[in-house]
Amino acid sequence: MFAGRILIAGVVAVLALVGAGGLTVGAENGVQFMDPLTKEPLEIELPRDASEEVETFFQTGENPFHGDRQAIADGQQLYNRWCASCHMRDGSGRMGPSLIDDTWKYERAATPVGQFEVIYAGATGAMQPFKDRLSLEEILKVIAYTDHLREQHQTQ
DSSP: OHHHHHHHHHHHHHHHHHHTTEEEEOGGGSOOOBOTTTOOBOOEEEETTOOHHHHHHHHHSOOTTTTOHHHHHHHHHHHHHHTHHHHOTTSOOSSSOOSSSSOOSSGGGGSHHHHHHHHHHOOSTTOOOOTTTSOHHHHHHHHHHHHHHHHHHHTO
């Protein structure tokens, strides 16, 4: 009887979290996001209405928008609005580092998860966190676009 109450209490707690807006994602649920500056775990709430692509990314760490033409076009518009002033339209860098070579200030930034962490939480210098400016899906589309820029540059 006691174990049944604990199970019910656990289910009620999970339902309360979901009802409150979403679940916080940690390593037990897939990807463990880390703050680029402190290297402490980032607690990112997965919204109840998160797209399938965002859910997939949070589980696998792979960007489902990679190579998707529409997502790349959407990412380009977002990049031009939010990123090009520091990273240049071609991604070669100015105030912000180049995004088209394979030199990374943060080792994890060589991965989609690390790139997500930097955009979401910010980094040193002028790199501000974009968690309040871009949705989780928009961040993934920006990453799809910067991956596309890097791939184009490396084939030249």
